[in-house]
Amino acid sequence: MPFLNRRIVPAEQASRRELLLQELGMGTGLGTRHGEALPTVRKETGAGSWLSLFETCANPGCRSGWMHLWRSRSVPVFEGGWTCSFECTGERLLSAVRRERDGHRTARENHRHRVPLGLVMLEQGWITQAQLRQALSAQKAAGTGRLGHWLVRHRAVTEAMVTRALGLQWSCPVLPLETHDAAGLTAVMPQLFVDAFGALPLRVASGPLLYLGFEQSLDPVLALAVERMTGLRVESGVVQGSLFRPTHARMLNAKFPSVELVEAISEQAAAHVLARAVERARPVASRLVRVHDCLWLRMWLRCQDGSLPEVGSMQDLVCSIAV
Numbered sequence: 252m253p254f255l256n257r258r259i260v261p262a263e264q265a266s267r268r269e270l271l272l273q274e275l276g277m278g279t280g281l282g283t284r285h286g287e288a289l290p291t292v293r294k295e296t297g298a299g300s301w302l303s304l305f306e307t308c309a310n311p312g313c314r315s316g317w318m319h320l321w322r323s324r325s326v327p328v329f330e331g332g333w334t335c336s337f338e339c340t341g342e343r344l345l346s347a348v349r350r351e352r353d354g355h356r357t358a359r360e361n362h363r364h365r366v367p368l369g370l371v372m373l374e375q376g377w378i379t380q381a382q383l384r385q386a387l388s389a390q391k392a393a394g395t396g397r398l399g400h401w402l403v404r405h406r407a408v409t410e411a412m413v414t415r416a417l418g419l420q421w422s423c424p425v426l427p428l429e430t431h432d433a434a435g436l437t438a439v440m441p442q443l444f445v446d447a448f449g450a451l452p453l454r455v456a457s458g459p460l461l462y463l464g465f466e467q468s469l470d471p472v473l474a475l476a477v478e479r480m481t482g483l484r485v486e487s488g489v490v491q492g493s494l495f496r497p498t499h500a501r502m503l504n505a506k507f508p509s510v511e512l513v514e515a516i517s518e519q520a521a522a523h524v525l526a527r528a529v530e531r532a533r534p535v536a537s538r539l540v541r542v543h544d545c546l547w548l549r550m551w552l553r554c555q556d557g558s559l560p561e562v563g564s565m566q567d568l569v570c571s572i573a574v
């Protein structure tokens with residue numbers, strides 16, 4: 252069957268492949284007459300150096316057979332694997348969507364009981380029982396405000412002591428906030444997450460390590476998702492409220508990477524939308540992680556050098572599934 256003569260492959264690519272096949276004793280003649288043997292040769296040769304020149308579709312259920320070797324594409328890449336067609340990209344995304352959603356159903360979210368903040372401060376000897384009772388009554392009467400706010404207002408403790416108590420309550424460090432490069436940190440996560448989950452990326456240190464600040468309570472689910480997505484180790488901690496709030500507001504006004512928000516009616520519909528985005532963007536790398544009830548797809552459009560990608564070189568898609 253004169254496969255190559257049918258000009259399915261551009262001449263230049265064909266000649267490069269022919270040279271490789273000739274080196275293997277599989278010149279054009281062999282390649283056409285015994286084309287069916289190619290997958291077997293690939294298996295038998297194992298990790299031979301020439302194999303790296305031929306990518307294998309990462310979809311375990313790929314039905315393209317050896318013909319996909321002649322398809323002219325090296326992207327998109329999703330979770331370290333190249334896929335040969337829209338169908339294969341869709342199947343990989345569907346299995347990733349199911350993996351993330353199954354993890355959500357079986358994982359025990361961090362609902363660990365924590366010692367109430369007032370008791371933490373009482374145990375530390377920072378407040379008296381009378382001061383705690385007074386603050387609790389004021390909170391109840393006002394029907395608003397956190398206990399720490401009322402303790403500070405009654406001059407029982409300083410704001411710094413409330414933050415230290417939060418650190419003890421969450422067994423996490425109190426993170427300093429001196430200078431903050433909001434524009435340099437917008438690549439950490441979509442603006443939506445900074446806003447909805449009250450998170451404040453503080454800085455990236457060697458390690459590479461990302462310091463992630465919260466005002467009142469940590470969000471271990473978000474921290475894990477950021478670790479998985481960025482490859483940075485995340486150290487979460489509390490930041491003093493009066494420093495946190497203005498910095499958080501400034502960060503929300505910074506320029507974030509473009510993000511598409513999608514609502515899907517089923518896992519299949521979500522996978523279809525995600526696969527279409529991957530096929531359209533043709534990223535050199537992409538990954539899917541779950542953040543609470545959302546799925547977060549990040550696509551890197553160019554190879555990156557630094558700890559964080561350039562804002563203009565990636566796209567985010569956040570998808571929620573209605574059921």
Ligand SMILES: [Zn+2]
Pocket residue numbers: 308309310313314315319334335336339
């Ligand atoms: Zn395939």
